[in-house]
Amino acid sequence: MxxxxxxxxxxxxxxxxxIAHEILEANHGGSDLVLLGIPTxxxxxxxxxxxxxxxxxxxxxxxxxxxxxMYRDDLSRQPTRTPSPTSVPVGGIDGKxxxxxxxxxxxxxxxxxALDALNDLGRPRAVRLAVLVxxxxxxxxxxxxFVGKNLPSAADERINVKLAETDxxxxxxxxxxxx
Amino acid sequence: MxxxxxxxxxxxxxxxxxxxxxxxxxDVATRAVPKLPTLRGRTVANLFFEDSTRxxxxxxxxxxxxxxxxxxxxxxxxxxxxxESLKDTxxxxxxxxxxxxxxxxxxxxxxxxxxxxGWIDAAVVNAGDGTHEHPTQGLxxxxxxxxxxxxxxxxxxxxxxxxxxxxxxILHSRVARSNVWLLRTLGASVHLVAPExxxxxxxxxxxxxTSTNLxxxxxEAPDVVMMLRIQSERMHAAFFPHEREYARQWGxxxxxxxxxxxxxxxxxxxxxxxxxxxxxRAADSQQSVILQQVTNGVSIRMAVxxxxxxxxxx
Numbered sequence: 166m167x168x169x170x171x172x173x174x175x176x177x178x179x180x181x182x183x184i185a186h187e188i189l190e191a192n193h194g195g196s197d198l199v200l201l202g203i204p205t206x207x208x209x210x211x212x213x214x215x216x217x218x219x220x221x222x223x224x225x226x227x228x229x230x231x232x233x234x235m236y237r238d239d240l241s242r243q244p245t246r247t248p249s250p251t252s253v254p255v256g257g258i259d260g261k262x263x264x265x266x267x268x269x270x271x272x273x274x275x276x277x278x279a280l281d282a283l284n285d286l287g288r289p290r291a292v293r294l295a296v297l298v299x300x301x302x303x304x305x306x307x308x309x310x311f312v313g314k315n316l317p318s319a320a321d322e323r324i325n326v327k328l329a330e331t332d333x334x335x336x337x338x339x340x341x342x343x344x
Numbered sequence: 345m346x347x348x349x350x351x352x353x354x355x356x357x358x359x360x361x362x363x364x365x366x367x368x369x370x371d372v373a374t375r376a377v378p379k380l381p382t383l384r385g386r387t388v389a390n391l392f393f394e395d396s397t398r399x400x401x402x403x404x405x406x407x408x409x410x411x412x413x414x415x416x417x418x419x420x421x422x423x424x425x426x427x428e429s430l431k432d433t434x435x436x437x438x439x440x441x442x443x444x445x446x447x448x449x450x451x452x453x454x455x456x457x458x459x460x461x462g463w464i465d466a467a468v469v470n471a472g473d474g475t476h477e478h479p480t481q482g483l484x485x486x487x488x489x490x491x492x493x494x495x496x497x498x499x500x501x502x503x504x505x506x507x508x509x510x511x512x513x514i515l516h517s518r519v520a521r522s523n524v525w526l527l528r529t530l531g532a533s534v535h536l537v538a539p540e541x542x543x544x545x546x547x548x549x550x551x552x553x554t555s556t557n558l559x560x561x562x563x564e565a566p567d568v569v570m571m572l573r574i575q576s577e578r579m580h581a582a583f584f585p586h587e588r589e590y591a592r593q594w595g596x597x598x599x600x601x602x603x604x605x606x607x608x609x610x611x612x613x614x615x616x617x618x619x620x621x622x623x624x625r626a627a628d629s630q631q632s633v634i635l636q637q638v639t640n641g642v643s644i645r646m647a648v649x650x651x652x653x654x655x656x657x658x
Contacts, residue, residue: 232368235380235381235382235410235650236380236381236382240382240654240655241654241655243655244655245345245651245654245655246654247361247364247365248365248368249368250367250368250371250499251368251371281381284377285375285376285377285379285380286375286376286377287376
């Protein structure tokens with residue numbers, strides 16, 4: 166199947182740097198920020214954004230992981246999913262501005278599950294959403310606050326996000342569909 | 345996973361997968377809302393044909409933390425005392441709309457029969473069948489060992505090289521059987537200590553070593569000592585002359601406890617006969633993990649219920 170590269174390593178790096186700046190701007194600084202990545206690649210992206218935040222404003226790059234498997238609405242429609250660990254930074258999320266980080270925003274159902282999961286962990290002051298790619302086709306009234314790249318796509322196309330930590334290279338490609 | 349009937353159906357990767365999943369479930373208990381919506385709308389039936397307190401409560405707590413509905417059936421004072429069979433009882437419960445059945449039964453193999461017979465569609469979890477197996481107990485024991493040895497770094501690890509000594513009524517113990525097979529799968533080595541009369545025939549075909557001398561076995565400084573309950577309800581023959589003699593030869597009394605290493609884990613599946621197979625001092629000591637076993641049991645059962653009740657075939 167033919168795969169077309171839409172973001173390369175430098176593009177991803179630039180997008181994450183921009184997102185980090187936007188987060189600081191929207192938050193009026195780096196205080197009380199918590200970045201929670203959604204496994205698997207969202208966690209890696211959250212850590213990268215966290216590192217950039219830390220270099221811009223020391224102390225602002227608190228990151229963690231938020232697994233949403235147990236909150237999904239499609240558990241009985243798919244093969245059994247194995248959850249990943251959730252790790253909330255020391256200090257919790259009460260009163261903090263939580264930025265959820267994921268690789269691709271699609272139907273919005275993962276984020277819906279994440280909001281439910283967050284609700285059981287505490288009461289953040291605000292919740293924002295940062296994604297590397299927004300590919301459209303929302304099924305719920307959810308939108309991202311910080312977007313790396315808007316990538317209008319057909320429903321039968323596949324967006325693959327590859328990150329060096331898990332896949333050996335940084336790459337976003339689009340495949341399938343009618344070429 | 346459609347059913348959980350025996351730990352022998354699990355390979356090492358699957359067993360570690362369940363233990364890792366239980367780690368996630370244990371984290372839930374520490375949160376502001378210790379509950380997950382995962383099994384909302386699912387019904388779990390506890391079918392207990394034998395007396396049980398902790399296993400039944402543990403399964404009940406696990407199901408409720410996953411937001412499943414629970415109905416409980418215990419044989420005492422039920423239609424079973426009027427002569428109803430396992431098949432009819434199970435079909436009656438299933439007709440009420442049940443997604444999973446947690447079965448405790450006095451006959452070895454009862455859970456397998458229920459799962460394979462086609463009487464019901466529900467997932468079957470074996471919660472102890474006769475003297476055959478008690479898979480969730482085996483899993484929670486391995487989980488407790490791994491957690492005590494490796495703490496927060498437990499995820500993904502097996503029990504390679506851990507030496508476990510299991511003491512007591514091996515003959516009637518489903519807990520011992522589930523532990524033997526699962527511990528071997530996870531790489532631990534198992535030594536059994538019991539009076540000759542309480543070792544099953546054919547134990548020489550098990551992947552274990554056996555002996556009858558507890559003092560000699562403890563002198564080997566095992567990492568884990570697991571004391572089994574003397575099950576008076578199954579003692580229908582004279583397996584040993586007198587309880588006092590059993591306690592003196594095979595009980596973990598104060599004298600034997602004092603000689604144990606400081607980091608030797610002491611385990612017991614409960615309920616304990618204090619003063620018979622284990623002394624109060626040993627049971628309440630720092631190195632006893634008996635209460636952790638109970639806590640971990642809920643996490644393990646949450647993991648098992650999640651695995652049998654999620655997925656497209658459920």
